[in-house]
Amino acid sequence: xxxxxxxxxxxxxxxxxxxxxxxxxxxxxxxxxxxxxxxxxxxxxxxxxxxxxxxxxxxxxxxxxxxxxxxxxxxxxxxxxxxxxxxxxxxxxxxxxxxxxxxxxxxxxxxxxxxxxxxxxxxxxxxxxxxxxxxxxxxxxxxxxxxxxxxxxxxxxxxxxxxxxxxxxxxxxxxxxxxxxxxxxxxxxxxxxxxxxxxxxxxxxxxxxxxxxxxxxxxxxxxxxxxxxxxxxxxxxxxxxxxxxxxxxxxxxxxxxxxxxxxxxxx
Amino acid sequence: xxxxxxxxxxxxxxxxxxxxxxxxxxxxxxxxxxxxxxxxxxxxxxxxxxxxxxxxxxxxxxxxxxxxxxxxxxxxxxxxxxxxxxxxxxxxxxxxxxxxxxxxxxxxxxxxxxxxxxxxxxxxxxxxxxxxxxxxxxxxxxxxxxxxxxxxxxxxxxxxxxxxxxxxxxxxxxxxxxxxxxxxxxx
Numbered sequence: 001x002x003x004x005x006x007x008x009x010x011x012x013x014x015x016x017x018x019x020x021x022x023x024x025x026x027x028x029x030x031x032x033x034x035x036x037x038x039x040x041x042x043x044x045x046x047x048x049x050x051x052x053x054x055x056x057x058x059x060x061x062x063x064x065x066x067x068x069x070x071x072x073x074x075x076x077x078x079x080x081x082x083x084x085x086x087x088x089x090x091x092x093x094x095x096x097x098x099x100x101x102x103x104x105x106x107x108x109x110x111x112x113x114x115x116x117x118x119x120x121x122x123x124x125x126x127x128x129x130x131x132x133x134x135x136x137x138x139x140x141x142x143x144x145x146x147x148x149x150x151x152x153x154x155x156x157x158x159x160x161x162x163x164x165x166x167x168x169x170x171x172x173x174x175x176x177x178x179x180x181x182x183x184x185x186x187x188x189x190x191x192x193x194x195x196x197x198x199x200x201x202x203x204x205x206x207x208x209x210x211x212x213x214x215x216x217x218x219x220x221x222x223x224x225x226x227x228x229x230x231x232x233x234x235x236x237x238x239x240x241x242x243x244x245x246x247x248x249x250x251x252x253x254x255x256x257x258x259x260x261x262x263x264x265x266x267x
Numbered sequence: 268x269x270x271x272x273x274x275x276x277x278x279x280x281x282x283x284x285x286x287x288x289x290x291x292x293x294x295x296x297x298x299x300x301x302x303x304x305x306x307x308x309x310x311x312x313x314x315x316x317x318x319x320x321x322x323x324x325x326x327x328x329x330x331x332x333x334x335x336x337x338x339x340x341x342x343x344x345x346x347x348x349x350x351x352x353x354x355x356x357x358x359x360x361x362x363x364x365x366x367x368x369x370x371x372x373x374x375x376x377x378x379x380x381x382x383x384x385x386x387x388x389x390x391x392x393x394x395x396x397x398x399x400x401x402x403x404x405x406x407x408x409x410x411x412x413x414x415x416x417x418x419x420x421x422x423x424x425x426x427x428x429x430x431x432x433x434x435x436x437x438x439x440x441x442x443x444x445x446x447x448x449x450x451x452x453x454x
Contacts, residue, residue: 049271056273060280099295164284171287174295193294202296210288 030226036147037155037225043145044152051153051160058119058154058221059161063168065118066111070102070169073110074176077101082185091187095196098177099170103200103209107170109257112216115162116249120224123154124245127228128238151229155221162217163210170209208264212257219256220249306352307391308336311365311378316347317401319367319376325351327380332357335378351378353389360385361393367401376401 044051081097127150130136136146174196181187200206224245231241316338325333333353341348353359362383369376389395 049274052277053273055277055280060276063280063283103291103295161280164280164287167284167287167291171290171295174291196295200296202292206288206291206296 026226026230029230030222033147033151033226033229034222037151037222040145040148041152041156043148044156047153050149051156054153054157055161057122058115058157059164062115062118062161062165065114066165066169067172069110069114070107070172071176073106074098074102074173074178075180077106077173078177078180078185082181082187091185092191092195094177094181094185094187095192096199098181099174099196099200100205102170102173102177103205105257105261107173108166108209108213108216109253111162111166111169111213112220112253113250115158115165115217116220116224116246116253119158119161120220120245120249121242123158123221123224124228124231124242125238127151127154127225128231128233128241131229131231132233132235132238134233151225154225158221158224159214159217162220163213166209166213166216204264211264212260215256215260216253219252223249223252305355306333307355307389308350308352309389309391309393309395310348310350311395311398312341312344312346312348313365313367313398313400314346315400315403316349317367317369317376317403319349319378319401323375324377325353325380326377327357327359327382332380349378353380358388361387361389362397363389363395364397364399365395366399369402 077098078094081094082091085091085093085097127136130150136150139146139149178192181192182189227241227245227248231237319335319338321335321337323335324331325335333351336350336352338347338349340346351365359380360383362385364381364383366379366381367376368379383397
């Protein structure tokens with residue numbers, strides 16, 4: 001009896017330790033994959049149309065969801081902001097509110113979350129399936145490096161697409177906010193833009209937002225690539241890896257957002 | 268190199284990205300308005316600059332004419348030396364008055380220049396002699412309270428020699444500044 005109790009506790013502890021080691025292992029493999037993707041990226045830039053193709057699939061195909069959601073996010077921000085601001089008689093500040101919220105936070109973060117769901121899952125499933133159908137092994141057999149041929153172009157496509165998507169998100173969101181604030185609510189057109197221009201700083205707000213989206217691009221794409229590469233070569237393994245991509249990417253983006261914001265506040 | 272439709276779409280995508288960035292920089296950000304052309308710099312010493320910061324606007328008649336370049340502390344006479352960059356197009360007389368104002372009740376602080384009547388104009392490196400410090404709200408309130416308190420004191424002093432002439436109702440006491448059962452009057 002005593003022995004059984006101790007044994008079950010030891011098993012629990014062993015389980016925790018095992019999971020910790022497993023996570024650390026995966027982190028190490030992911031870091032190595034990241035390093036290899038950087039090292040072999042020269043080769044992928046030589047054949048740039050590979051990267052171009054991936055930009056088409058991750059960036060261009062994500063445009064619709066980004067534009068539509070940005071439009072609605074901007075409109076909701078304007079409506080909600082107006083509700084509170086008019087209590088203080090400063091409904092002209094609605095432009096500042098919408099612009100700062102989008103450029104600083106919502107643009108990069110929501111884009112990254114949508115990107116993880118729209119493009120990250122596709123990358124994971126594609127690579128996972130390539131692995132399950134032994135296409136990656138076949139490449140190695142033909143002396144084609146799968147990291148240079150498959151991973152690096154997708155990595156760079158994600159890193160290039162994300163800031164572009166985030167910028168488009170912010171701009172479309174501001175246009176959506178404008179559409180609600182000026183013609184529908186009736187905020188003064190000139191005040192909307194001039195207040196915005198007076199309070200949004202190019203260096204502190206717009207460039208920082210771009211830096212954020214670049215970092216999110218690296219993180220999301222790398223997580224998706226790694227999960228695909230690491231997936232067990234079964235139908236179940238690929239499906240689990242796809243789920244994990246979304247979960248880990250979202251958590252990483254939100255955590256990184258806090259870290260980056262705190263760094264940017266100090267400067 | 269072969270042209271494909273994918274190239275076209277990626278091109279449109281990148282162009283959209285640049286257009287959005289340009290829109291953010293020009294229409295949303297202050298890239299256009301923060302640029303002032305050639306400038307000359309003058310300094311002004313203040314006893315207290317309040318929360319004035321570098322890059323704060325310098326306005327004359329409400330129009331932006333320059334920006335604050337730097338604020339340093341002078342350890343010899345314990346003053347803040349503010350150097351201001353003013354647009355070359357605008358010349359100000361040497362007896363120009365520099366005030367630190369607050370935009371709105373709680374807004375940011377800026378320097379307001381009020382032109383004097385001198386024939387000579389300020390040149391690069393000149394010093395503005397006439398300045399007025401930032402208003403510190405706490406100081407103003409305490410001064411106000413202090414002056415009010417001394418006012419009531421003198422009133423009550425003038426009232427005491429003729430005690431019989433005044434009635435002793437609480438309202439009259441309060442008017443005269445005497446303490447009543449309600450406590451001391453606030454001012």
